[in-house]
Amino acid sequence: MEADVFVPFVFFTFLAIVIVGPVLVKERTKRSAHELVGQALARGQQLDPALVSQLTQNMLDEGNRARKTLGNGVILLALAGGFVGAGYVASGFDSDAMQGFMIPAVIAGAVGLAFLLLAIVDYMTKRREA
DSSP: OOHHHHHHHHHHHHHHHHHHHHHHHHHHHHHHHHHHHHHHHHTTOOOOHHHHHHHHHHHHHHHTHHHHHHHHHHHHHHHHHHHHHHHHHHHOSSSHHHHHHHHHHHHHHHHHHHHHHHHHHHHHHHHHHO
């Protein structure tokens, strides 16, 4: 494999591992906690009220996903604006430096818009369920 293909492959593989890895670990931890509670209930053991309160709070925090998604979208759109501003400050709108800043601005802006759309869908879905 040539370096032109290998280096981006390694970079994006590393990026995927860094992003997906913690999510998978968190989900595995939650699943094991719920399995443990299920086993305790199956044996007829009483659950500690603090544990039930903590699990309930975690579920409520997950239910507030739309607000977190909206925040991520706003931050990414601000980052895109920052890239455009930095490109303008570096050399104006008609230079190669501006074009170099526009690439990450477009990527961050597109992901930010996707987060905003996801937040809108989450709010609409939550409103229908209530």
